[in-house]
Each structure stands twice: as C-alpha cells, then as structure tokens.
Amino acid sequence: MPIKSYLVHPHSGRKKELIKALSVIDQCQIVPAENKELIVLVTDTETGKEEENLKEKLEAIESLKLLAMVSGFNTP
Amino acid sequence: MYTSLSNRRSFIKKMAMLSAMTAAASMFPGILFADEQEKGIPDNVNLNWKKGPCRFCGVGCGILVGTENGKAVAVKGDPNCSVNKGLLCVKGYHQIMCIQSKDRLTHALVKKNGRYVQTPLDEALDIVANKMKETIASHGKDSVAMYTSGQSTIPEGYVASKLMKGAIGTNNLDCNARLCMASAVAGFLTSFGADEPMGCYEDIDHADYFVTWGNNMAEMHPVLFSRMLEQKSLRGAKIIDFATRTTRSSTASDKSILFEPQTDLAVANAICYEIIKNGWVNKSFVEKHCSFSKGLTNMGYGLEDKYKFKDKPEKIDFEAYKEFLKDYSPEKVSKYSKVSVKDIKYLASIYGNPNNKVVSYWCMGMNQHTRGTWMNNLVYNIHLLTGKISQPGNGPFSLTGQPSACGTAREVGTFTHKLPKGVVMNKKHRELAAKIWKVPVERIPSKPTYHATEMFRAVDRGDIKFIWTQATNPLVSLPKTGRYRPAMEKKSCFVVVSDVFPTPTSDVADVILPAAWHIEKSGLYGNSERRTQHWNKMVEAPGEATADAWMFIEVAKRMGYGDLFPYSKENHVEEIYNEYRQFHEGAKHGMAPLEVLKKESGAIWPYVNGKSTQWRFNAKYDPACSNDEAFHFYGKPDGKAVIWQRPFEEAPEKPDQEYPFWLNTGRVVEHWHTGSMTRRIPVLHQAMPNAYVEFHPDDAKKLGIRNGENIKVSSRRGSCVLPASINERGLPTKGQVFVPFFDENMLINDVTLDAFCPISKEPDYKKCAVKVQKV
Numbered sequence: 001m002p003i004k005s006y007l008v009h010p011h012s013g014r015k016k017e018l019i020k021a022l023s024v025i026d027q028c029q030i031v032p033a034e035n036k037e038l039i040v041l042v043t044d045t046e047t048g049k050e051e052e053n054l055k056e057k058l059e060a061i062e063s064l065k066l067l068a069m070v071s072g073f074n075t076p
Numbered sequence: 077m078y079t080s081l082s083n084r085r086s087f088i089k090k091m092a093m094l095s096a097m098t099a100a101a102s103m104f105p106g107i108l109f110a111d112e113q114e115k116g117i118p119d120n121v122n123l124n125w126k127k128g129p130c131r132f133c134g135v136g137c138g139i140l141v142g143t144e145n146g147k148a149v150a151v152k153g154d155p156n157c158s159v160n161k162g163l164l165c166v167k168g169y170h171q172i173m174c175i176q177s178k179d180r181l182t183h184a185l186v187k188k189n190g191r192y193v194q195t196p197l198d199e200a201l202d203i204v205a206n207k208m209k210e211t212i213a214s215h216g217k218d219s220v221a222m223y224t225s226g227q228s229t230i231p232e233g234y235v236a237s238k239l240m241k242g243a244i245g246t247n248n249l250d251c252n253a254r255l256c257m258a259s260a261v262a263g264f265l266t267s268f269g270a271d272e273p274m275g276c277y278e279d280i281d282h283a284d285y286f287v288t289w290g291n292n293m294a295e296m297h298p299v300l301f302s303r304m305l306e307q308k309s310l311r312g313a314k315i316i317d318f319a320t321r322t323t324r325s326s327t328a329s330d331k332s333i334l335f336e337p338q339t340d341l342a343v344a345n346a347i348c349y350e351i352i353k354n355g356w357v358n359k360s361f362v363e364k365h366c367s368f369s370k371g372l373t374n375m376g377y378g379l380e381d382k383y384k385f386k387d388k389p390e391k392i393d394f395e396a397y398k399e400f401l402k403d404y405s406p407e408k409v410s411k412y413s414k415v416s417v418k419d420i421k422y423l424a425s426i427y428g429n430p431n432n433k434v435v436s437y438w439c440m441g442m443n444q445h446t447r448g449t450w451m452n453n454l455v456y457n458i459h460l461l462t463g464k465i466s467q468p469g470n471g472p473f474s475l476t477g478q479p480s481a482c483g484t485a486r487e488v489g490t491f492t493h494k495l496p497k498g499v500v501m502n503k504k505h506r507e508l509a510a511k512i513w514k515v516p517v518e519r520i521p522s523k524p525t526y527h528a529t530e531m532f533r534a535v536d537r538g539d540i541k542f543i544w545t546q547a548t549n550p551l552v553s554l555p556k557t558g559r560y561r562p563a564m565e566k567k568s569c570f571v572v573v574s575d576v577f578p579t580p581t582s583d584v585a586d587v588i589l590p591a592a593w594h595i596e597k598s599g600l601y602g603n604s605e606r607r608t609q610h611w612n613k614m615v616e617a618p619g620e621a622t623a624d625a626w627m628f629i630e631v632a633k634r635m636g637y638g639d640l641f642p643y644s645k646e647n648h649v650e651e652i653y654n655e656y657r658q659f660h661e662g663a664k665h666g667m668a669p670l671e672v673l674k675k676e677s678g679a680i681w682p683y684v685n686g687k688s689t690q691w692r693f694n695a696k697y698d699p700a701c702s703n704d705e706a707f708h709f710y711g712k713p714d715g716k717a718v719i720w721q722r723p724f725e726e727a728p729e730k731p732d733q734e735y736p737f738w739l740n741t742g743r744v745v746e747h748w749h750t751g752s753m754t755r756r757i758p759v760l761h762q763a764m765p766n767a768y769v770e771f772h773p774d775d776a777k778k779l780g781i782r783n784g785e786n787i788k789v790s791s792r793r794g795s796c797v798l799p800a801s802i803n804e805r806g807l808p809t810k811g812q813v814f815v816p817f818f819d820e821n822m823l824i825n826d827v828t829l830d831a832f833c834p835i836s837k838e839p840d841y842k843k844c845a846v847k848v849q850k851v
C-alpha cells in the first residue's frame with residue numbers, strides 16, 4: 001500500500017486549474033502553498049499497479065509542469 | 077505505538093506530507109503552507125504537547141512532541157522557539173519514529189561464551205562496576221577509559237567527568253566531539269581565550285552577506301539555511317558558498333566558488349593580504365583590541381602512535397604579519413587554489429567594504445582539517461582585521477553538528493584536558509573542581525591523556541583494558557576503522573557500549589547497556605549559539621532502558637563512590653544541573669536557572685541579571701566587558717584577540733599516480749551521522765537507502781562509469797564498494813570523489829586516514845588519496 005509525497009509544479013499561471021484537477025482524484029491529498037507556485041501532493045494507493053496508473057494519470061494533466069517525488073514507502 | 081492500521085496510515089501520510097513541505101521550504105525561501113502542520117495531525121486524538129530541543133543536530137530547533145496515552149505520536153516545530161520559529165527539517169519532523177523500531181535495545185545483553193544473553197540491568201551494572209574495579213586494581217586507573225558524546229545530555233556529561241576525573245582520578249575521558257568540534261574549540265581558545273561563538277542566530281536577520289566556508293548548510297543545518305534564504309528574498313542578503321564540492325547549498329547561493337582541497341588556508345591569507353593592501357583594515361579596532369602572534373609550523377600530522385605536539389606562540393607585530401602575507405597575493409594563491417584572482421578579490425571586497433555586515437559560517441569543512449585550528453584562526457583574522465565581529469550581523473560563527481557538542485562536550489568538558497570550568501593543567505581549575513566535587517585536589521591528574529584517535533590506538537596497543545562508550549558509534553565514525561574494529565575485538569580490552577539501538581560498535585561489546593532515548597528521560601542540551609535547552613521526560617522508556625546518567629551513578633555507587641553521587645533517581649537531572657551551574661557562576665559564563673529553562677525555549681549564556689547575552693565581547697550587550705571600551709576580549713589576559721600568522725601547508729596525503737583521486741566524506745540531509753537512528757525511520761531510510769560514491773561527470777565518462785554501477789574505492793588503508801552517483805545529490809570537483817558516511821553496510825571510514833590537526837587533535841575526513849575501480 002504505497003504512500004508517496006511529491007512537489008507539484010504547475011505551468012505558469014495555471015496553479016488554480018491544477019489544484020482543481022488534483023482535487024477530484026480520489027487517491028490524492030493536496031496542500032497548495034499560499035505564496036508560491038507549488039503544490040504538495042500525497043498519494044495513497046492500494047497496490048503498486050494502482051500507483052503506476054495514478055502516476056500516468058497525473059502526468060497527463062495539462063496544467064502540470066513537473067512532478068518531483070520527495071518520499072515514498074509501502075505500509076501494511 | 078499505534079492502535080490501528082488506519083491510524084498508522086494517516087500518521088504516515090502526514091509524515092510524507094511534512095517531508096514534502098520541508099523539501100519545499102529548502103527550495104523556496106519563505107514558502108507558507110498555512111496551518112498544515114497542525115491540520116495534518118490526526119484529529120481524533122487528544123494530544124498533550126511537551127516542549128524540548130530536537131534530538132538531532134546542533135542547530136537546536138525547538139520541538140513540541142504530542143503525546144497520547146503515554147505514547148509519543150506527533151512532532152511539530154515550536155513556534156515560540158527563536159531558533160526555528162516553528163520550522164523543522166525532514167529529520168526533525170520524523171524523529172520520534174525511530175523509538176518504535178523493532179530491534180530497539182530494551183534489556184542489558186552480556187556476552188557469554190560468544191553469545192549475547194539477556195541479563196537483568198542490575199546484574200549487568202554489577203558486571204561493569206566489578207570489571208572496572210578489577211582492571212584498575214590490576215593495571216592502574218589509566219587502564220580504564222570512557223568515550224562519550226556530543227549527544228549526551230549536560231547531566232550525563234557532568235557525571236561522566238565527575239566519575240572519571242573526580243572519583244577514579246584518570247583523565248581517560250574523551251568524546252566524539254573531538255571528531256567534529258575540537259578545531260573550533262582550539263581556534264576559539266587560541267584567538268580569544270574563550271570557547272564558543274560570540275554571536276547568535278539573530279545575526280541572520282541583520283547580515284548583508286553570508287559566506288559559508290566548506291559548509292553545506294542546506295543539508296546539514298537546513299533550518300538555519302531556510303532562515304538565510306528568507307533574508308535573501310526579503311532583504312536581498314547574499315549567500316556566497318566557498319567549497320570543494322557543488323551542493324544544494326551552492327545552487328541556492330548567489331555565488332559558488334570552488335577551491336582545491338586544503339588551499340582554504342592560502343585563500344584566507346590572500347583575503348587578509350587584499351584587506352591590508354586596499355586599506356580596508358579597521359585601524360582603530362585592530363590597535364585597541366588585537367595583538368599578533370605566530371606559532372610553530374611543519375607540525376606533522378599525528379599519523380604515528382603517541383605523537384605529541386605543543387605550540388610555542390611568539391608575539392609579532394603588524395609589520396611582520398604584513399611581510400608574511402606577501403606570499404599570499406591573489407595572483408600567487410590563485411595558481412594552486414584554483415580560485416580565480418577575481419574571485420579572491422571579490423571575497424576580500426565583501427569583508428573589506430565597511431558598509432557590509434558579514435557573517436562567516438563553517439562546520440566540518442574547516443574543522444575536520446589537518447590544519448583545522450589554523451583555519452579557524454585565519455577566518456577570525458579576517459573578521460578582526462575588519463572589525464566585523466561581536467555585532468548584530470557581523471561575526472565569525474562556527475556551527476556544531478551534534479545537539480549538545482557545545483552544552484556537554486565543550487561546556488561540561490568531556491575531553492581529556494577539560495574540567496567543567498577550565499582545564500586539568502591549571503591548578504586553580506583543579507582546585508575549583510575538587511571543591512565542588514568534594515574530592516581531594518590531588519586526585520584530579522594534571523596531565524591530559526588520550527584524545528579520541530589516540531584512545532582507540534591505546535586500545536589496539538593493549539594499554540587500555542576497559543572502555544565504555546555512550547551514545548556514539550566509533551566503529552563507523554572513527555577514521556581508519558579498519559584498524560580500530562579489530563582493536564576493539566581484542567581480548568585485551570573489555571568493551572561496554574550503552575546505546576539505544578544495536579550498532580557495529582555494540583557488535584563488539586562484552587556488555588551492552590540499554591539506553592533511554594532523548595524524550596524518555598529529562599535532560600539539557602546546549603546548541604551552537606550558546607543556548608541551553610531543557611526538557612522533561614515525555615514518555616516511558618521500553619523494558620529496562622535507562623538514562624545514561626543514572627547508569628553512571630549506579631556504577632559509581634557500586635564502585636564505592638556513592639557519597640560523591642548523592643542524587644535521587646527522580647530528580648537527578650535537576651540536582652546535577654544545579655551542582656554544575658556553580659562552575660560557571662559569574663558574568664562570563666553564568667548559566668540560566670532551571671526554572672527559566674523549564675519555562676522558555678532555552679536561554680543563551682552568559683545569562684546575567686535575568687538576561688541572555690546575545691553578543692559577547694561587545695560592551696553594549698555583554699555585562700562582562702570591563703575595560704571601558706566598546707569591545708573587550710576578556711578571554712585573554714591583555715583583553716585583546718589574537719591575529720595569528722598561520723601559513724598554508726600541504727595535506728598529509730595527496731592524489732598521486734597510484735591513488736589519483738581526493739576522497740571527501742560527509743553527510744546527507746536525510747541521515748544523521750552514522751544513521752543508527754535515521755536509518756530506522758522508514759521515510760528517511762527509503763528516501764536515502766544507501767551510501768554512494770559521487771563522481772564529476774567528466775571523470776565518470778573518462779573511466780566509463782555509469783550511474784549505479786558498483787565501484788570499489790580503495791586507499792592505502794582499506795576499501796569500500798558503493799554504487800556510483802553522477803549528477804545526483806552533489807557534484808564533486810574533477811579529480812575528487814565524495815562518499816557519505818551514514819551507511820554501516822558501506823564503511824567508508826575503512827578508507828579514510830587518521831591524520832589530525834596537531835593542536836586540536838581533530839581528524840581530517842575530507843582529504844585522502846584513493847583509486848576507483850569498477851567491480
């Protein structure tokens with residue numbers, strides 16, 4: 001059951017759009033920075049496969065410029 | 077620790093979120109995430125928050141630990157602590173997660189017929205005390221030794237010193253701060269006659285320039301670096317990184333200047349040359365407050381056993397000093413330092429401009445140096461020549477690595493030559509210790525014995541027959557562990573190890589004592605800015621794990637010294653601190669009373685008339701100044717700080733045909749020192765699971781080395797196999813490789829050299845010659 005955290009960088013001026021896109025994904029929990037173009041994202045999935053699918057889904061979001069993983073681990 | 081999986085899961089999610097926020101904070105100065113820190117904490121719990129200092133580094137961030145039903149379940153930064161103002165780094169947030177580790181040492185283990193047998197603590201302490209007594213009876217008191225830590229609390233260091241020096245009567249006590257801070261101590265004492273920085277962290281809010289000397293603060297002192305980045309963004313303060321490797325600090329700085337290892341000595345002299353040449357000397361400051369001296373040169377490197385050195389200071393005048401500096405023009409120094417003439421002049425101009433406020437920061441790069449004391453002196457020279465010292469935003473500042481390297485190792489004095497006040501060589505200091513300890517003064521020997529490296533050499537030679545280590549892991553952290561591991565395994569020495577987790581050091585112990593962790597006991601630490609911080613016990617330790625101080629006291633009682641240790645189990649921390657405070661009474665080093673420390677997030681000594689002294693030696697802030705001048709360097713009998721003539725000298729071992737690379741070793745942000753705690757914290761371990769050897773991409777290309785390939789790094793002493801890392805965390809200069817030392821499965825200290833600074837006796841982990849091969 002992987003839990004991962006990421007720094008998510010939006011394309012310029014598209015932070016709000018990105019927040020919206022991420023908020024509707026079940027496995028995602030986000031904390032947008034108040035004063036910078038950056039969003040902290042924590043993903044919580046049941047299996048490695050689900051995790052991979054999610055990653056693909058995230059990378060397909062148009063307003064997302066860069067997804068940088070910070071920490072990640074498996075937990076029972 | 078957790079009652080349900082879902083609870084644990086939400087806790088881990090919160091931790092994952094906090095690491096991302098912390099990473100963001102080091103990349104984006106001043107970034108804000110509203111109240112997420114608290115929001116992320118499980119809301120169905122009723123937490124009781126207790127204050128203390130962080131367990132890990134010498135920054136000394138204030139933490140609040142949330143406990144519920146006797147368990148620690150969350151950590152957050154203490155917004156009332158002026159050190160970190162609520163911020164914490166990734167290690168700080170996750171610290172309590174190690175105490176639940178499955179392999180925690182919860183009971184004493186005694187080796188019987190080659191196997192460890194769980195033994196009641198009382199019985200194990202009997203064995204330790206009897207063995208110590210027997211060894212002293214058969215081989216004399218200098219056959220037993222104790223090796224403690226900058227992670228020991230102030231009371232722990234104090235009772236260790238009292239037991240060894242006051243009760244037993246041997247100076248065979250040294251500590252791991254010898255490996256990290258001894259050059260800073262020797263630098264302070266030779267230049268100012270008083271240890272520890274004159275300024276404080278508030279300097280960050282005032283400085284225009286921060287010059288970091290061989291110091292990767294973004295990873296090693298992350299919270300302070302965030303504060304600097306905030307000032308960079310708020311006020312346009314500039315950060316200049318002067319180092320031998322490009323790091324996260326370099327990329328976040330305004331300018332990164334790289335130099336050839338060991339030539340920092342020459343560059344510092346070149347800066348002074350330029351300051352004098354351009355008329356930037358603050359003449360009235362230097363005339364009133366400085367004197368000039370030179371010492372012996374070509375001191376050697378301590379590579380041979382029983383090496384001895386004593387400096388012979390000699391007064392010189394400004395003209396002689398100026399003449400000496402002629403060898404250090406930027407043009408001459410540029411040739412071998414690989415720093416351009418322009419960059420040397422630029423550095424000099426930062427310090428030379430009277431309108432700039434400048435703070436210099438350093439830590440291991442300057443201290444772990446075979447000329448570490450000199451290097452410290454040279455940076456002081458720059459600040460003294462320009463008068464940029466002891467004022468808000470102006471000053472040299474040596475940072476510490478361990479949470480109580482200052483409070484315990486340096487102030488209590490758990491070094492062979494030290495006493496809680498002063499040194500064993502000084503009769504008055506011995507008399508004061510004897511009076512407070514209530515022992516005959518003759519019992520405290522007047523000669524220092526073994527510093528850390530020499531202590532383990534003495535174990536190898538068979539001179540030390542009993543050694544007790546606490547809160548430290550020398551078989552990972554000593555240089556040239558290839559010699560000292562077999563030494564500790566020898567039958568000739570009985571080894572006692574007190575620790576929280578098993579380590580490669582406890583693997584060779586005859587008795588392992590289970591120590592209580594930080595928040596499982598009360599204690600006091602002292603951080604880099606002279607701040608003393610107190611905390612109360614927050615949770616119970618598991619099994620028979622016990623505070624180190626109490627284990628010392630129990631052994632002392634069993635050895636027949638009970639009358640010297642009349643403390644109670646419940647209140648010993650308080651009783652010991654109150655006894656210890658007597659050593660430092662007065663305006664120069666007064667310590668805050670416990671009642672104050674219990675209420676506040678620490679206080680800075682000298683604590684005089686109910687106030688911390690933030691800038692020492694400056695009459696405006698420091699009540700100990702008594703010469704009716706603006707500044708008074710009262711550590712020296714003449715009230716003057718010393719500008720030292722110290723030359724550039726080569727490193728003991730340099731790359732050659734057979735061993736063509738420099739080896740530099742150090743740390744990473746995720747792990748704390750030898751990793752015995754942080755490698756047991758899943759988030760941190762998974763973020764950085766193993767050590768690696770970093771290459772410059774050009775070197776890697778030339779050797780056909782790709783990322784992740786296994787590489788054997790060998791020196792004349794030993795070898796270590798690690799995966800290659802190219803263009804990842806850091807970027808060493810061409811001809812240099814870098815390896816972090818946190819990984820006990822890849823012991824890079826089998827490769828390093830046990831050469832040390834002859835004055836401070838601190839080893840140099842940053843420079844030796846190695847070759848690399850694909851395996």
Ligand code: SF4
Binds near residue numbers: 296
């Ligand atoms: S910077 Fe140091 S003291 Fe502060 S949280 Fe990190 S490890 Fe702890």
